[in-house]
Amino acid sequence: MEDFVYEGYNGVMCVEAGGPPAGTGCGGYVVGQTVKLLKEHHLLDDTDVVIFDVLGDVVCGGFAAPLQHAERALIVAANDFDSIFAMNRIVQAISAKAKNYKVRLGGVIANRSKDTDQIDKFAKRVGLNRLAHFPDLDEIRKSRLKKATLFEMDKTPEIELVLKEYMMLAQSLWNGTDPIAPNSLKDREIFDLLGFD
Known part of the structure; x- marks a missing residue:
């Protein structure tokens, strides 16, 4: 081992x-x-x-293998069109796996994003829940470069807020999230929903 x-x-x-x-x-x-x-x-x-932390927007079944062993799948996405486009594909993949396995979607986590408006707009349309929001903070980048968790970093007001959000998310997941079955969008519908006029 x-x-x-x-x-x-x-x-x-x-x-x-x-x-x-x-x-x-x-x-x-x-x-x-x-x-x-x-x-x-x-x-x-x-x-x-x-x-399991795996790549999302891939058609390869190997990357989706952990879904066969999961109860809940969470999607981590940024508040931008490309991430949301990938999120839609992941919703489709989880829905497909849910037909034969116990995995269900638990929600979405907004990551490296100042705002959540686009994620929230998509989530509302398809029936997803946003579980947490982690901003684009340089302290998070520095923790990765130092090979340390945020819990091991020097405490700043920004880090304290992020730690609070992580603990809230962890408690929420520990308590159990309700399974959701969102309806993915067709590619054109995503452009219509999030694109510019």
Whole structure:
């Protein structure tokens, strides 16, 4: 287990799937194999919470493999057209998986965004809930460069607000989110909804 599991901040056990060098293989296959490895070693059995962080707007079934093991899927998106266009595709993928697996959509998290107006407009139209909003703060970027969680960073008023939002989201997810079944839009409808006149 120590060969592929790393203990991070506060006892969080982490696994990085990695992938082949760019242009030489299938990253989705690697994700699927990682899930298989975790199951073979029973690493999903004795955990309180398992979080898979995977790419979204891809048609590859390998990247969607973790959905087969999930109860809830959350979409993380920025407040811009391209992110929302990708979010719509992810809604479609989760809806397709929900036909054969127990996974259901739990909501959307606005990330790296000053505002949430476009996400909220899309969410209202398709029947999604926004669960949290994380602004585009330089402190968040710095924490990644320092390989540290925000909880390990020097406390500033901005970081304190973000930590409060993370804890609110964590408590909400721990309590359980109601499953939702949003209706995705056709590509043209997204342009009509969010495009300029």
